[in-house]
Amino acid sequence: MAAKRSSAGSRTSRRTGASRPPAPEPAGEPSLSLERIVAAAVELLDAQGLDGLTMRRLADRLGAGAMSLYWHVGSKGEVLDLALDAVLAYRGAPQTGRARDWRAEVVHMLEDWRACMLRHPWSASLLPRRALGPNILARLELLGETLSRAGVAEADLNAGIWSLWNYVMGATITRGSFDLSDEDRAAAQRRLTELGQHYPTIAGTRLLLDDDWDGAFRKGLDFLLDGIAPGR
């Protein structure tokens, strides 16, 4: 009953529905709607990054005047909230016939979460700064439910959920940022090697040149899960 609480459906264009026959995409600009705005925002963010999203540019891309957006949306922040939630829906683990390992379930969901954010590199750094939309809450719920089923004590449940959140956020934000500057990373490692006497350990392990991001993510996640539910 409390299903359609979000604003997503309330103001969208009904023009094509009621008085006219549902003219099949009349070739011209199909006029504004929340859905179109959010979709265009995601495209623009993917193409140009966080700084690339500008109300003027967004309107341009939609063939509208800059101020037309403000009828559908309260502020630029709202556009960001909606774009973020749009990008984080979870389809769930693939259904094998058999009941799934709790650990496989958690790993699958978190790797998918990370993958979603890396596909939209602006999203990771944005997520901790904005309100938690329904898609994010659903992921947290799945996490809590699965850990609980795995036997994590009630008193440890919140700490377990947040530690996984923290790990995934930190890993993805870092990965997304460093990705932009392979050049800088190599330069940093070069400087680090020059200064070998100051940083012998991490110069030796070539910390800044380690390229196996996916493997390192999985490995750290295993460390953490080992600690959260030891011996399972």
Place this chain on the structure above:
Amino acid sequence: MAAKRSSAGSRTSRRTGASRPPAPEPAGEPSLSLERIVAAAVELLDAQGLDGLTMRRLADRLGAGAMSLYWHVGSKGEVLDLALDAVLAYRGAPQTGRARDWRAEVVHMLEDWRACMLRHPWSASLLPRRALGPNILARLELLGETLSRAGVAEADLNAGIWSLWNYVMGATITRGSFDLSDEDRAAAQRRLTELGQHYPTIAGTRLLLDDDWDGAFRKGLDFLLDGIAPGR
């Protein structure tokens, strides 16, 4: 020999040194210098946040014209880099007479790291996006050295370091962001309770109202350290 490679000392005002007697702070504005600029930037960031730092406002606060900064600094990004590094120096653990537990060493350094960033709430979200300065590298080196001493296998060392980095970054960025909006958090939890049938687990554990940030940080860190160096 490669010690003073950073730009920090190269262009600073020598006015008070050579031709004049070292006039003891002549009451007027002491003119610009990299040090003064960085110090003012940190103050401004602390007071107004990331969006509050503006080249014009920064110059204003220093009693200079807006463009004067650009003689000392290449861009706004450079100001951010320097402010960030200035804020992350590590004094090391307090020296007790006895050799320190490796685990206590790691926990101390990471809790201090987190505390530094929370004292300057703009810093956490900035750190993963910018180059790694010497203070940050020194912390990573300490981490690697300590884990290695604790017996973590060479092959696991980078993964161990990065997983701790990820955890600390995620935790601190999240903490710093949520701090700004207790109101929103309460509202989110209220909505979450209303929608109890959709999110029964995290509604039950009151995930969004959990206020013991320090305790949760420590608990998650213990999970992770248990996984990185099991049984020590």
Place this chain on the structure above:
DNA sequence: ACCTGAACACCGTTCAAGT
């Protein structure tokens, strides 16, 4: 109900000068 242009109060940075 939906969209618009002009205007306001800002940005970071380039440039040609000043001292």
Place this chain on the structure above:
DNA sequence: ACCTGAACACCGTTCAAGT
């Protein structure tokens, strides 16, 4: 060597109108 103001090409958002 150090600092400056004017100017350029932008921002998000308010407002008073248009249809």
